[in-house]
Amino acid sequence: MNAYTSIAAITLYLVAAGTQYRLINSPISYRSLAPGLLATLCHAAAAFTAISTPAGMDLGVVQVLSLITWLICVITLSASLRRPLHNLLIALYPLAAFSLIAELLAPGKQQLLQHQSPGVLSHILLSILAYSMLTIAALQAMVLALQNRMLRDHRIKGLPSILPPLQTMEAMLFELIWAGFALLTLAIITGGVYVDDILAQHLLHKTVFTVLSWVLLAILLCGRVALGWRGNVAIRWTLWAFACLLLAYIGTKFALALIIH
Known part of the structure; x- marks a missing residue:
């Protein structure tokens, strides 16, 4: 059943990406939605x-990355109903399809969790939500950086012509950062309360990089409120914070895999 739904999702993602590309200069519609x-x-x-398997x-x-790409697509798709974000889906749909292909090809039941408390499960869910939201913010920052450079080079055709104005793009970026920061804060709090031995060897680097990411985001948001940070400064701080979060997640997964094997 999982294989059939995965193949169906992959096919539909590719169709959706092609449809959205053909309608790139049009507002979002039922045809692309x-x-x-x-x-x-x-x-x-x-x-x-x-x-969710019978064994735990x-x-x-690959399982978590598949879930994250799904959340990214859902969040972006929902946000595009009120903000002009739908053109980002041209890149996000194939990314989600690729994660499903990796999930189909990878062996399952590699890192099973059994009989976890609701508190630990809430920490896991909040962590995944925070990672997904900040991934979208990082993608938005990269698009904003490219748009800014092209406009400075007086290249107004192509990407700048299909994106909202810089001020709108920047406002959307900080909306995503605020949401991701709130989720990350809750994830850190629930981790400290419910996760046993959060400073244990196999979780230490995850904790350090996650807290470092939170600090960078906090500095960025304080700079935005107090000093009006924007443009390349905001882009750099966003990408640094996301890089730390990426190291926290990917580094932990590889460390656990080495311990298991």
Whole structure:
């Protein structure tokens, strides 16, 4: 069942990406929305089936990345109903399809969690949500950086012509950062309360990089409020914070894999 829903989601994601590309200069419509919505529904079934197994929760790298790409697509798709973010889906849909292909090819039941408390599960969920939101913020920052450079070089055709004005893009970036920062704060709090031995050897680097990411985001938001930080300064701080979060997650997964083997 998981394979069928994964294949259906992959096909629908590619159709949705092609449709969105053909309608790149048009506002979001049912024609571009429908295949993406169906793809995320199939992806949800595939991702949750891969994680929730009879033997326990499988939190392997590809399983969690599949869930994260699903959340990114859902968040971006929902936000595009009120903000002009739908052109980002041209890149996000193939990324989600690739994560499903990796999930199909990778062996399952690599990192099983059994009989976890609701507190630990809430920490896991908040961590995944925070990572997803800040991934979208990092992508938004990279698009904003490219748009800013092209406008400075007086290249107004192509990407700048299909994106909202810089002020709108920047406002959207900080909305995403605020949301990601709030989720990351809750994830850190629940981790400190519910996770035993959070400073143990196999979790230490995750804790350090996660807290460092939180500090960088806090400095960025304080700079935004107090000093009006924007443009390249905001982009750099966003990408640094995301890089720390990426190291926290990927580094932990590889460390656990080495310990297991």
